[in-house]
Amino acid sequence: MNQLDLSMHQSAEITVACEQTVDGAALLGFSGSIEHRNPGTFLDPLLADLHAQMVKGRISALTADFSGLKFLNSSGIKSLLMWVMWVRDMPARDRYTMEFVYSNDILWQYASFHSISLLARGAVTITERSSAP
DSSP states (O other), X not given: OOOOOOOEXXXXXXXXXXXXXXXXXXXXXXXXXXXXXXXXHHHXXXXXXXXXXXXXXXXXXXXXXXXXXXXXXXXXXXHXXXXXXXXXXXXXXXXXXXXXXXXXXXXXXXXXXXXXXXXXXXXXXXXXXXXXX
16 A cells, blocks of 8 residues: 555656555655756655655655766755754654665765765665666
């Protein structure tokens, strides 16, 4: 049963797909490039809605795959950090786990997601998606 009502958001630059696995975890996939001057106008409401649905539906785990995202500026990274902080600041019993998957082929991803994981220690883990041999 899909408790999340976010199936897919798409613009000329980006696609964000969201689905729920059989075991109830949420999967979020980003692809494209977010080059908008203020990506928060798109990301902030999307992430706030996702967060509210995760909490309301008591969904315990989320994997966000950014490996298909070619570019995200610092304002977009700020939006992601804000989302992670919402989760970090929740009571532990209500918190959902977050895993961010990044590509080792896209240079900005490691530095950005590693920094987020350090700033929000315990709220998010990062996983490297290796390129195909």
